[in-house]
Amino acid sequence: MDFRKMKKTIILLSIAAFLGGCCLVLPSLLFYMFEKNVINVFPLLEDLFIYTQLLLFMVGAMFCFMSPSLNPIKLGVASVILMPVIAIVEMNLIPNTHNIWPIEFVLTYPYLAISCIIGAALGKFLGSKIKKRT
Numbered sequence: 001m002d003f004r005k006m007k008k009t010i011i012l013l014s015i016a017a018f019l020g021g022c023c024l025v026l027p028s029l030l031f032y033m034f035e036k037n038v039i040n041v042f043p044l045l046e047d048l049f050i051y052t053q054l055l056l057f058m059v060g061a062m063f064c065f066m067s068p069s070l071n072p073i074k075l076g077v078a079s080v081i082l083m084p085v086i087a088i089v090e091m092n093l094i095p096n097t098h099n100i101w102p103i104e105f106v107l108t109y110p111y112l113a114i115s116c117i118i119g120a121a122l123g124k125f126l127g128s129k130i131k132k133r134t
Contacts, residue, residue: 005069012070013078016063020079020116021086023055053115056080060119061126068127072120076113083109 027048056079064070084105091098098104 008067009070012063012067013074016059016075016078017081019059020056021082023052023059023079024083024086026055027051053112056112056116057119060116060121061123064120064123065127066123068124068131070120070124072117072124075120076117079116080109080113083112 031048059079060072060075063075064072087098087101087104091101
């Protein structure tokens with residue numbers, strides 16, 4: 001693997017990590033922006049979980065469609081790598097949240113990575129088929 005290709009992969013995975021964090025925060029901010037007294041800033045396991053999954057699916061599909069050489073598993077891991085960091089920051093800001101954080105870290109984030117991996121695999125498949133035709 002040459003240096004230029006590795007640099008491109010690292011940049012794409014870094015952007016995917018940032019967008020994965022945005023996929024977690026964005027639904028909460030959009031839906032709970034006008035509510036007061038919201039205890040949990042990032043309600044992951046509540047009603048917004050499906051939106052986070054859909055956004056991660058789209059991020060994975062978009063990245064691997066544009067660059068089919070990306071590994072979907074690496075992309076899935078990169079897209080959820082910042083989520084535990086966001087949860088730790090939230091636990092420090094609001095101590096009453098994330099009471100069962102070990103379960104969240106072990107079960108929830110890999111589950112979210114799977115939705116990104118599925119989207120990435122679909123995007124990689126479609127991207128490679130379209131590039132073959134052109």
